Amino acid sequence: xxxxxxxxxxxxxxxxxxxxxxxxxxxxxxxxxxxxxxxxxxxxxxxxxxxxxxxxxxxxxxxxxxxxxxxxxxxxxxxxxxxxxxxxxxxxxxxxxxxxxxxxxxxxxxxxxxxxxxxxxxxxxxxxxxxxxxxxxxxxxxxxxxxxxxxxxxxxxxxxxxxxxxxxxxxxxxxxxxxxxxxxxxxxxxxxxxxxxxxxxxxxxxxxxxxxxxxx
Amino acid sequence: xxxxxxxxxxxxxxxxxxxxxxxxxxxxxxxxxxxxxxxxxxxxxxxxxxxxxxxxxxxxxxxxxxxxxxxxxxxxxxxxxxxxxxxxxxxxxxxxxxxxxxxxxxxxxxxxxxxxxxxxxxxxxxxxxxxxxxxxxxxxxxxxxxxxxxxxxxxxxxxxxxxxxxxxxxxxxxxxxxxxxxxxxxxxxxxxxxxxxxxxxxxxxxxxxxxxxxxxxxxxxxxxxxxxxxxxxxxxxxxxxxxxxxxxxxxxxxxxxxxxxxxxxxxxxxxxxxxxxxxxxxxxxxxxxxxxxxxxxxxxxxxxxxxxxxxxxxxxxxxxxxxxxxxxxxxxxxxxxxxxxxxxxxxxxxxxxxxxxxxxxxxxxxxxxxxxxxxxxxxxxxxxxxxxxxxxxxxxxxxxxxxxxxxxxxxxxxxxxxxxxxxxxxxxxxxxxxxxxxxxxxxxxxxxxxxxxxxxxxxxxxxxxxxxxxxxx
Numbered sequence: 001x002x003x004x005x006x007x008x009x010x011x012x013x014x015x016x017x018x019x020x021x022x023x024x025x026x027x028x029x030x031x032x033x034x035x036x037x038x039x040x041x042x043x044x045x046x047x048x049x050x051x052x053x054x055x056x057x058x059x060x061x062x063x064x065x066x067x068x069x070x071x072x073x074x075x076x077x078x079x080x081x082x083x084x085x086x087x088x089x090x091x092x093x094x095x096x097x098x099x100x101x102x103x104x105x106x107x108x109x110x111x112x113x114x115x116x117x118x119x120x121x122x123x124x125x126x127x128x129x130x131x132x133x134x135x136x137x138x139x140x141x142x143x144x145x146x147x148x149x150x151x152x153x154x155x156x157x158x159x160x161x162x163x164x165x166x167x168x169x170x171x172x173x174x175x176x177x178x179x180x181x182x183x184x185x186x187x188x189x190x191x192x193x194x195x196x197x198x199x200x201x202x203x204x205x206x207x208x209x210x211x212x213x214x215x216x
Numbered sequence: 217x218x219x220x221x222x223x224x225x226x227x228x229x230x231x232x233x234x235x236x237x238x239x240x241x242x243x244x245x246x247x248x249x250x251x252x253x254x255x256x257x258x259x260x261x262x263x264x265x266x267x268x269x270x271x272x273x274x275x276x277x278x279x280x281x282x283x284x285x286x287x288x289x290x291x292x293x294x295x296x297x298x299x300x301x302x303x304x305x306x307x308x309x310x311x312x313x314x315x316x317x318x319x320x321x322x323x324x325x326x327x328x329x330x331x332x333x334x335x336x337x338x339x340x341x342x343x344x345x346x347x348x349x350x351x352x353x354x355x356x357x358x359x360x361x362x363x364x365x366x367x368x369x370x371x372x373x374x375x376x377x378x379x380x381x382x383x384x385x386x387x388x389x390x391x392x393x394x395x396x397x398x399x400x401x402x403x404x405x406x407x408x409x410x411x412x413x414x415x416x417x418x419x420x421x422x423x424x425x426x427x428x429x430x431x432x433x434x435x436x437x438x439x440x441x442x443x444x445x446x447x448x449x450x451x452x453x454x455x456x457x458x459x460x461x462x463x464x465x466x467x468x469x470x471x472x473x474x475x476x477x478x479x480x481x482x483x484x485x486x487x488x489x490x491x492x493x494x495x496x497x498x499x500x501x502x503x504x505x506x507x508x509x510x511x512x513x514x515x516x517x518x519x520x521x522x523x524x525x526x527x528x529x530x531x532x533x534x535x536x537x538x539x540x541x542x543x544x545x546x547x548x549x550x551x552x553x554x555x556x557x558x559x560x561x562x563x564x565x566x567x568x569x570x571x572x573x574x575x576x577x578x579x580x581x582x583x584x585x586x587x588x589x590x591x592x593x594x595x596x597x598x599x600x601x602x603x604x605x606x607x608x609x610x611x612x613x614x615x616x617x618x619x620x621x622x623x624x625x626x627x628x629x630x631x632x633x634x635x636x637x638x639x640x641x642x643x644x645x646x647x648x649x650x651x652x653x654x655x656x657x658x659x660x661x662x663x664x665x666x667x668x669x670x671x672x673x674x675x676x677x678x679x680x681x682x683x684x685x686x687x688x689x
Contacts, residue, residue, distance in 0.1 A: 024538070025531045026410055026511050030649040034656070035628045039281060039295035041255040041302045043363075053656035082531060083411040086444065086511075087649060088628075089346040090253065091362035112414060112446050113346060113360055120364030130531070171237040171378050180236045183365075184264070187241050187372040191269070193232050194374055197243040198270070201229065202479040203336060204245065208272035 011179035012122050015104035015150040019140035019159075020066050020075035022051075027080065028087035029114065033096040035088075046092055047099030067100065071144035079137050080107035082130075085114025094118045104150045106157060106166060108133050119172050119181055124152050126166035136164065152176050218382035220489035222338075222451055223417050226357045229483070230340045232374055239376040245339035246356075247274040247369045248325045249312070251281055251303040252630070253344030257366035258306040268310040270373040275334060276307045276314040279324045280630045284593050284620035287317050296631065310370075323596020323622040326350035326564040330434065331598055333463025337452035337480035342369055347564050347646065349440040352449030353433035354456055355480065357417070359446050380446065381492035383416045387424040389500030394681040396574070397432030398566060398644070398664035400424060402505040402515040404436075404497060405443040410513040413445025416493070419485065420450050424499040430459045431568040438565045439646050442512040451484045506551045506677055507648050507662040509539030514648075515662070518679045521548050542650055543659050551677045554661065556642045558635060559584070559672035560653075561617075561665055562593030563627035563645035571644065571665040572603050576611040578669035578680060584616035585675030591618035593625040593633070617672065629654025642671035 037049040055065045062068045078097065084107045085093060094117045097105075105118065106126045115125045128136075139160055140148070148159035150166075152173065157164045168176075175181035187194070191210075198204045218224055232241040247270075254276075261268070268274065281296040291297040307314040315321040315328055322328070326347050329335035337355035342348060346360035365375050387400055405412075418440050425433065433450045440448030450456075457477060460466055466473040503517040514536065516522060524547035525536040540547070545554070561567065561575055572594065584590045592612050594600035600622055603609060609619045626633040627645040634654025635641055641653055641660050648660035661677060670680040 025535050028511075028647075028649045030628070030647070030652050034651050035630045036654065038252055039293075039299060039630065041299060042259060043256055053651050083414075083444070086410060087346065087441075087647060089344060089348075089360035089362055091256075091344075091364060094362075109411060109414065111411070111444065113362060113441075117362035117364065120362060169378075171239045175237045175239075178236065183235070183239075183376040184266075184368050184371050186235050186237075187232075187368060187374045187376060188266075190233050190241060190374075191372065194241075194243060194269075194372060197230060197232050198373070201243070201245065203339060203476055204273070208270060210269055 012124060012176040013153045015077060015124065016147055017076035017103065018074060018144060018146060019077045019079050019148050020072040021079045021137035021140050022066060023081060023137060025082045026086055027084050029085055029090050029093040030087055032085065032093040033090065038090060038092050043092065043095040043099070046096040047101070050096040050100040075144070076101050076103040077148055077150060078102045078105045079133065079140055080105060081133060082108035084110050086111040089113045091117045091120070094121055094123060098123060106133070106136065106150065115169070119175060120183070122176065122181055124150065124168060124172065124176055126150065126155070126157065126168055128164060128166045132164050218490055218492050220486035221382045221419060221491065222355055222449060222483050222485045223357060223382050223419065225483045226338050226340060227379055229338070235376055237376065239378050241374050242340060242377050244342050244369050244373050244375060245273065246329070246334060246341045247373070248329055248341065248343035248348070249274060249276045249366065250325050250345065251278050251299045253363050254366055255299065255302045255306065256363045257370055260367045261370055266371045268312065268370045271311040273373060274312045274370070275329070276303065276312050277322055277325050277328050278303060278316060280624045280628070282317065282623040283631050284623050284625050284633055287621055293632065317597070320597050320601070323598065324564045324567070324624055326438065327568060327595035327599065330354065330430065331463065331596060333460055333465030336460060336476065337456060338483040342375060346441040347438050349447050350434050350438040350564055352437040352440065352447055353430055355449055355452035355483065357447060357449065360441060381416045382419055383413070383493040383495060384419045384421060384491045386422040386494065386496040387420065387499050388422050388496060389424055389498045390427070391424060391499055391502065394504055394666060395502050396664040396666065397428055397435040399502055399505040400499055401436045401439040402507070402512065402662065403502055405439065405513045406505070406515045407497070408443055408495065410442060410511050411444040413440065413443040416445050418443070418445045418448035419491070420448060425450055426453065429570060430455060431570045434568070435565050439512065442646060452480050504664060504667050504680060506667065508543060508545050508551050509536060510542055510648055510650050511535070511539070512647060512662060514539055516551065518552060519550060521550060523547060551661065552679060554677040555640060556661065556671050556676060557588060557639040558641040559588060559590040559668050560626045560641055560643045560645065561591070561668050562595070562625050564595065564624070565646040566644035566665045567593060567595035567599065569599050569602050572599070572608050575665040575669035576608045578666050578683065579615045579617070579673065580611050582615055582673045584672050588672055588675050590616060590672040591620055593620045594622050596622045626653050628652055642668045642677060644668045
């Protein structure tokens with residue numbers, strides 16, 4: 001994964017690797033990373049807290065959870081059901097998944113802020129229908145060592161000799177495939193036009209505007 | 217696509233350009249920040265050597281991690297102290313106004329914006345918190361964003377977004393006694409689903425919405441996100457203008473008020489506007505709604521039976537079975553009589569002055585049930601001061617409630633206010649997710665503030681309408 005501080009983003013046309021299924025609808029960001037692990041000022045080290053409360057009991061003993069299973073430790077493609085990532089806007093959630101090792105997520109549907117946060121990290125979120133997802137989850141479960149291929153460009157997931165169509169949101173597709181997901185750089189280039197809009201808004205006072213030297 | 221709605225107009229007014237991704241570069245009129253989701257964004261700016269572009273349009277508070285009992289510095293919790301220091305340094309370096317607890321203006325980010333008059337109609341407002349939707353109550357277009365987007369806003373005062381569809385939710389009828397805004401939104405989420413709003417912005421209207429004060433409208437817009445909609449709004453009207461005229465921004469500047477009001481009027485939804493979807497709900501036979509499960513969509517009227525997973529679609533049934541197992545409730549029963557250990561009156565959904573007043577009327581002259589921990593966490597220092605000025609603190613403390621300082625507190629349990637073990641909590645907050653209130657075994661029952669007060673008094677989920685001699689006016 002590229003460091004966002006380095007400037008222009010890389011293109012993300014595909015992700016290849018083994019899968020890991022997380023079953024269940026409405027898996028919220030509080031489950032993905034409990035709030036108590038957010039008392040931090042950087043995202044470093046969040047990977048070990050992914051799904052923490054589903055993975056460990058009060059005495060820190062491991063519970064049954066795919067993220068604990070040895071056979072899934074090298075997985076990098078997460079397969080989920082509907083409304084994944086609902087709830088809080090915390091980017092800590094995809095950050096934790098990414099730092100655990102996830103590079104792409106395939107699901108029935110995603111909460112919007114979560115999908116947006118994933119895009120900002122260069123993690124594609126692909127959607128497919130209920131039956132296709134169930135079948136993929138089962139296959140991943142049965143074949144933890146086998147690779148699947150997430151083709152963002154063609155919007156398909158290839159596994160076991162089959163090709164499953166999966167939707168990538170239009171803007172996300174363009175951003176990932178053309179490497180234009182560094183929105184800061186994109187929008188900074190339009191500083192002058194931004195200032196024009198600010199000036200046109202009746203509620204923006206002129207002394208709130210940045211100096212002329214800040215323009216293009 | 218929608219046409220002529222407030223959302224369409226505000227979107228157009230704030231559009232800078234179309235980005236190569238096809239997304240709109242949208243100007244942000246107000247950026248609210250707090251200590252949890254902003255430090256990493258400031259860190260990214262430092263890495264790139266970028267300054268905050270529009271510090272005057274950014275406003276900071278501290279809410280998620282602040283203690284609600286002892287606020288002396290350094291905070292007892294080292295991690296909380298570190299986050300506070302980080303925020304202090306960031307806002308000082310950037311020249312951003314910060315309502316720290318010494319100002320008397322500190323509070324939950326979604327409470328302070330409206331009370332100071334910086335939340336206004338027709339503004340685009342963003343914050344790294346999903347309940348930013350709250351500000352839509354004023355006719356603002358307000359979204360929760362992630363930290364990378366906070367970086368974008370700090371750097372450029374813009375976000376990259378795709379335009380969404382608009383669903384009009386028409387809420388008809390008059391609310392019965394004891395039924396509040398909270399019940400309306402819990403009912404909407406129950407009917408449309410926790411993901412029903414994905415891809416949509418909700419425009420709330422109709423008699424029941426128009427009759428609400430600004431605080432009730434805020435409770436409804438606040439929970440738009442729980443229904444999957446990133447934003448929700450109510451068109452500005454006389455109720456909105458009356459509120460704004462009294463705020464810091466406008467109280468001493470009638471000329472500015474009139475000038476801005478002209479803009480506010482211009483962005484109201486047109487009479488002949490077109491929507492992508494319209495839903496109508498009759499609120500006249502609504503009763504107090506409580507949740508039985510672990511998502512805000514799992515709600516029922518207080519006298520209704522808990523639904524049977526066997527009668528649901530397979531996906532929903534799995535979620536419901538797990539939820540009922542966690543909550544230890546049975547299909548067919550009602551939630552009345554469900555034992556609680558904790559009563560929490562607080563959060564950006566329901567910790568404003570009318571919420572505290574309504575709850576205090578239920579509490580007055582009664583006592584918190586034995587063994588119940590009950591506490592009130594006002595939404596802001598101003599709410600707290602106003603409540604104390606009318607003696608509400610005494611009503612609560614005499615009944616056995618703890619009267620605390622402002623913050624997010626046990627809504628998500630990032631400070632020391634947390635459920636312990638498998639405690640059950642009657643909560644005026646917005647999320648009943650497992651682990652949400654600080655304990656992974658904790659059980660949260662969402663309800664309106666009067667119902668929280670009633671539960672505190674009886675020690676169990678109670679229909680407030682059945683409590684004798686309670687004024688529900």
